[in-house]
Amino acid sequence: MPEVSVTSLDPRHQKLIENARVAIDRGNLDYTLEVTAQVLKVAPGCLQVRKLQRVAQLKQVKGKGGFLSKTLSGISSAPFMFGGGKKDPAKQLESAEGLLAKDPHNVAALRMLAEAAGGLGLLETVAFALDAVRELEPGNRANLIALGEAWLAAGKPAEALKVADEILVAKPMDADAQTLMRKASIAQTMTKGNWEGQGSFRDKLKDEAQAVMLEQAAKVVASGDMTHRLLDEALALVAKEPANLNHYRTIAQAYQKLGNVEETLAWVRKARQVPGGGADSSLEKQETELATAVIEKHLKAAEAALAAAPHDPAAKAKMDSARAELADFKLTESKRYVERYPNDHEARYKLGGLLLELGQTDSAIGQFQQAQKGPQVRVASLVGLGRCFKAKKLFDLAIAQLTTAKKELAQMDDTKKDVIYELGLCFELMGKADAAIGEFKEIYSEDIGFRDVADKINAFYSK
Numbered sequence: 001m002p003e004v005s006v007t008s009l010d011p012r013h014q015k016l017i018e019n020a021r022v023a024i025d026r027g028n029l030d031y032t033l034e035v036t037a038q039v040l041k042v043a044p045g046c047l048q049v050r051k052l053q054r055v056a057q058l059k060q061v062k063g064k065g066g067f068l069s070k071t072l073s074g075i076s077s078a079p080f081m082f083g084g085g086k087k088d089p090a091k092q093l094e095s096a097e098g099l100l101a102k103d104p105h106n107v108a109a110l111r112m113l114a115e116a117a118g119g120l121g122l123l124e125t126v127a128f129a130l131d132a133v134r135e136l137e138p139g140n141r142a143n144l145i146a147l148g149e150a151w152l153a154a155g156k157p158a159e160a161l162k163v164a165d166e167i168l169v170a171k172p173m174d175a176d177a178q179t180l181m182r183k184a185s186i187a188q189t190m191t192k193g194n195w196e197g198q199g200s201f202r203d204k205l206k207d208e209a210q211a212v213m214l215e216q217a218a219k220v221v222a223s224g225d226m227t228h229r230l231l232d233e234a235l236a237l238v239a240k241e242p243a244n245l246n247h248y249r250t251i252a253q254a255y256q257k258l259g260n261v262e263e264t265l266a267w268v269r270k271a272r273q274v275p276g277g278g279a280d281s282s283l284e285k286q287e288t289e290l291a292t293a294v295i296e297k298h299l300k301a302a303e304a305a306l307a308a309a310p311h312d313p314a315a316k317a318k319m320d321s322a323r324a325e326l327a328d329f330k331l332t333e334s335k336r337y338v339e340r341y342p343n344d345h346e347a348r349y350k351l352g353g354l355l356l357e358l359g360q361t362d363s364a365i366g367q368f369q370q371a372q373k374g375p376q377v378r379v380a381s382l383v384g385l386g387r388c389f390k391a392k393k394l395f396d397l398a399i400a401q402l403t404t405a406k407k408e409l410a411q412m413d414d415t416k417k418d419v420i421y422e423l424g425l426c427f428e429l430m431g432k433a434d435a436a437i438g439e440f441k442e443i444y445s446e447d448i449g450f451r452d453v454a455d456k457i458n459a460f461y462s463k
Helices: 011-025 029-042 047-063 073-077 089-102 107-119 123-136 141-153 157-170 175-193 208-217 224-240 245-257 261-271 281-308 313-340 345-357 361-371 375-391 395-408 414-429 433-444 453-462
Strands: none
Touching (some): 011 029, 029 047, 029 089, 047 089, 047 123, 089 107, 107 123, 123 141, 141 175, 157 175, 224 245, 245 261, 261 281, 281 313, 313 345, 345 361, 375 395, 395 414
């Protein structure tokens, strides 16, 4: 049984779930629980619906002064098995759902849900259930190991790495956690390199020694001792083999794991000086991201200093300078990237957004006009154009762009609501109240809680 998204459900069920999300925000938990239970009967593999249901269950229990269930929780340390044994997983799932409807804190029921989901092949649902157990029993090591394995089985090694980190922080020499870390690190390396289906892991490497080195490099863990050990080894290797790009990557990864963003950036920049590093687009992107992170770090520090001394003009000047530096750096890097890759429509769209934020509207228009040629950002670029024309008070041009964007969006999701809302604002600014309210009504009929459309509708009819 495959896991499915809400967008793949029957349109009637999609509408029900959309209403259930609105209901939970308004405190109508009974409606949300009724709808999610109804949809899960026909689509038990829709994890988004199951997550919504659990949020409602937990809110309901909290409102009634709920407690952590002790029922059968003693078995929660028993080994977890993905197969579900000889039990009927569909019946198990039904039983688990019934128990959780009465008490969402029932650890045994959550484990039953995980076992049933495993039997049905719903791998992310397994991880969801075991993660719920983790929230209730954060010190349950056996559950953490099972959760890490579940994330691996679901094809999400990054999540498995986080779980292994959590265990190793408390117990650095935990053998099972180290094994989980190794498997997850290798899986992540293979995924990033797109090696699956192209031969075995070791076949991709020149020799056995290089295979061992890569596996060791992948073992960067949260434990300070292990990370520092790996860092020392990599620094020694760089001294011996200064032209080996992999050593620089390992050092940068270690510093990043230690939270030292400045040193991480320094070593990424050194890596780009190594033969082959300058043409590595992933390193180029990482350098930009890290440089941005360093400036953002300085900005946060300046904001904290101003918050501590709100009347200090020097602190205010320092914060303003940091903000200006960040904006200038983002703009400079974005322009440089677009100049280098002029056919990257997504990059042009991002540049257009930065220019619009800075009030450089005409330049932003040029970027959005080019970006709309890219199918992935076409609609977003049309909206960007509409906002540019609105800023220039060219409301008829803005309406033309936004109307085109509206027509190209089939589903009434938040993106389409944003477009329609912008249309309504443009009509308002033109003094066309009837046309504006017509747009706002479209949103109101679908989502009364969207922004201030309810206030606009009520004000219109109160005249």
